[in-house]
Amino acid sequence: MGLASIWGFALVGIEAVPVRVEAHARSGLPGVTIVGLPGVAVREARERVRSGAASSGLPLPSRRITINLSPGDVPKDGPGFDLPVALATLAACGHIPMECVRDVGAVGELSLEGVVRPTRGMLSVAEAAGRAGVNLLITPIEGLPAASEVSAVPVVAVRSLGEAVLVVKDPCWRAQMAERGRRWLAGRRTCPVGSETPDLSDVVGQRHAKRALEIAAAGGHHLLMIGSPGAGKTMLARRLAGILPPLSREEAVDVTRVWNAAGLQGTLVGLIRERPFRSPHHTASRAALVGGGAMLRPGELSLAHHGVLFLDELPEFARDALEALRQPLEESRVVISRRAGTSIFPAECTLVAAMNPCPCGYLGHPEKACRCPGSAVARYRARISGPLLDRIDALIEVPPLTLAALDAVGAVESSATVRARVTAARIFRRERLDRHSVPSRHALEDCSLLTEEARGLLRQALVHEGLSGRAYARIVNLARTIADLDNVLPVAAEHVAEALSLRLDSRRVDFA
Ligand SMILES: Nc1ncnc2c1ncn2[C@@H]1O[C@H](COP(=O)(O)OP(=O)(O)OP(=O)(O)O)[C@@H](O)[C@H]1O
Ligand SMILES: [Mg+2]
Ligand SMILES: [Zn+2]
Numbered sequence: 001m002g003l004a005s006i007w008g009f010a011l012v013g014i015e016a017v018p019v020r021v022e023a024h025a026r027s028g029l030p031g032v033t034i035v036g037l038p039g040v041a042v043r044e045a046r047e048r049v050r051s052g053a054a055s056s057g058l059p060l061p062s063r064r065i066t067i068n069l070s071p072g073d074v075p076k077d078g079p080g081f082d083l084p085v086a087l088a089t090l091a092a093c094g095h096i097p098m099e100c101v102r103d104v105g106a107v108g109e110l111s112l113e114g115v116v117r118p119t120r121g122m123l124s125v126a127e128a129a130g131r132a133g134v135n136l137l138i139t140p141i142e143g144l145p146a147a148s149e150v151s152a153v154p155v156v157a158v159r160s161l162g163e164a165v166l167v168v169k170d171p172c173w174r175a176q177m178a179e180r181g182r183r184w185l186a187g188r189r190t191c192p193v194g195s196e197t198p199d200l201s202d203v204v205g206q207r208h209a210k211r212a213l214e215i216a217a218a219g220g221h222h223l224l225m226i227g228s229p230g231a232g233k234t235m236l237a238r239r240l241a242g243i244l245p246p247l248s249r250e251e252a253v254d255v256t257r258v259w260n261a262a263g264l265q266g267t268l269v270g271l272i273r274e275r276p277f278r279s280p281h282h283t284a285s286r287a288a289l290v291g292g293g294a295m296l297r298p299g300e301l302s303l304a305h306h307g308v309l310f311l312d313e314l315p316e317f318a319r320d321a322l323e324a325l326r327q328p329l330e331e332s333r334v335v336i337s338r339r340a341g342t343s344i345f346p347a348e349c350t351l352v353a354a355m356n357p358c359p360c361g362y363l364g365h366p367e368k369a370c371r372c373p374g375s376a377v378a379r380y381r382a383r384i385s386g387p388l389l390d391r392i393d394a395l396i397e398v399p400p401l402t403l404a405a406l407d408a409v410g411a412v413e414s415s416a417t418v419r420a421r422v423t424a425a426r427i428f429r430r431e432r433l434d435r436h437s438v439p440s441r442h443a444l445e446d447c448s449l450l451t452e453e454a455r456g457l458l459r460q461a462l463v464h465e466g467l468s469g470r471a472y473a474r475i476v477n478l479a480r481t482i483a484d485l486d487n488v489l490p491v492a493a494e495h496v497a498e499a500l501s502l503r504l505d506s507r508r509v510d511f512a
Pocket of ligand 2 (some may be wrong): 233234354
């Protein structure tokens with residue numbers, strides 16, 4: 001009987017914070033009290049721990065048990081505290097020597113029968129365990145693939161509270177369970193990489209749209225496609241992730257951290273190796289898109305981190321949801337402020353949006369007639385505000401497929417071919433930035449990197465097209481990316497001209 005402590009982990013946004021879980025058992029009215037800002041799920045741990053312990057043959061004695069979670073100012077939520085609370089309580093009651101749990105970290109939900117179940121945020125927990133300096137991390141078996149990818153400390157997976165007790169008490173059991181985990185990891189089935197991404201070679205014609213996808217991929221530019229129903233917008237957008245370079249290991253860890261925290265990842269997967277492609281429905285709420293909600297979960301923008309966010313039927317999204325995208329698209333991250341503090345979710349994704357030119361879809365169609373009254377077209381367009389459009393670098397029309405394009409037999413490029421050019425352009429850009437140490441991307445307008453003719457063309461566009469300052473900067477950035485695809489340093493007039501062709505369609509279809 002006495003005071004025992006162990007490490008648990010609170011998930012705050014996508015990061016895990018080490019939490020000291022202390023259990024004190026003394027005589028008095030039997031019961032369990034949890035203090036230190038426990039959320040609802042953590043308070044419920046009392047019932048699961050009592051019943052899980054009894055089912056494991058380790059009934060809690062009739063004592064007064066107080067659990068303290070510190071630091072006291074971090075809100076603690078989720079069922080992941082069940083396992084550390086149970087182990088600390090068992091140690092305080094004399095079932096486990098206290099020194100056996102002192103430097104241990106544990107995470108997992110308990111069922112009433114004492115089975116250990118997975119919880120969200122395993123990758124972040126494994127990172128936090130390293131920071132806390134634990135000498136052993138105990139996780140549910142489903143947490144093992146992600147945790148073992150990043151953990152700086154030994155990770156042992158358990159299936160039940162009974163196993164967890166054996167692991168902390170007995171080095172032989174610990175070694176045996178660790179070996180079982182290694183065997184399980186080695187034997188698990190993983191999906192072949194690239195099995196699901198559709199290939200660009202399926203798309204007939206649409207040279208302009210394919211080129212726009214390539215430029216968007218090379219420079220991470222956001223893209224809006226406007227076209228009639230069946231023109232192939234959705235088909236094209238689905239192929240963007242497949243022409244992005246493969247994820248680096250560091251990027252894969254970043255993506256997995258977010259997906260883990262959202263509780264979305266399959267249990268067999270360690271690191272997510274493919275670029276995410278997220279395609280939320282237009283009924284998605286603001287919180288579903290940018291993140292937040294009661295449990296402070298990452299939204300679609302962050303699930304698309306290092307990948308593609310596809311918003312099909314853009315004008316159908318709720319106005320407040322679209323407005324909420326503006327800041328994150330500019331900053332590549334989502335900042336959510338709460339009373340308890342501020343959470344930052346990464347959101348470095350390429351946005352691809354698609355829409356019809358008008359509500360009926362056939363405005364400007366070569367054969368079919370538009371049936372929309374003029375005011376309806378204006379209202380439809382107005383649903384996408386100017387400031388959001390200003391953050392979309394490239395804006396293209398996707399025309400209906402013509403018979404000529406169908407009949408044309410030419411070499412059709414595969415996603416792999418385009419991806420190779422995109423990868424080369426990104427390498428060129430990185431080297432260029434290293435060599436010329438340009439402090440910010442706005443400094444790309446640095447005149448030394450533009451030829452005389454390129455500057456002349458830009459000035460002309462500024463005067464004749466009445467570009468906003470931001471639209472002007474976007475064009476310079478697009479031209480820079482196009483030059484990177486050519487692997488050349490100075491931006492030439494032809495690059496500026498192509499960049500303008502990715503913007504000026506907006507005037508033809510009457511966008512401001
Ligand atoms: N260029 C193309 N090459 C091959 N197939 C195409 C092409 N364009 C369209 N298709 C075919 O037409 C179907 C419809 O295309 P898609 O759904 O991409 O159109 P959309 O522009 O998104 O239309 P909507 O506005 O109705 O959403 C595709 O599934 C594909 O089978
Ligand atoms: Mg579509
Ligand atoms: Zn119409």
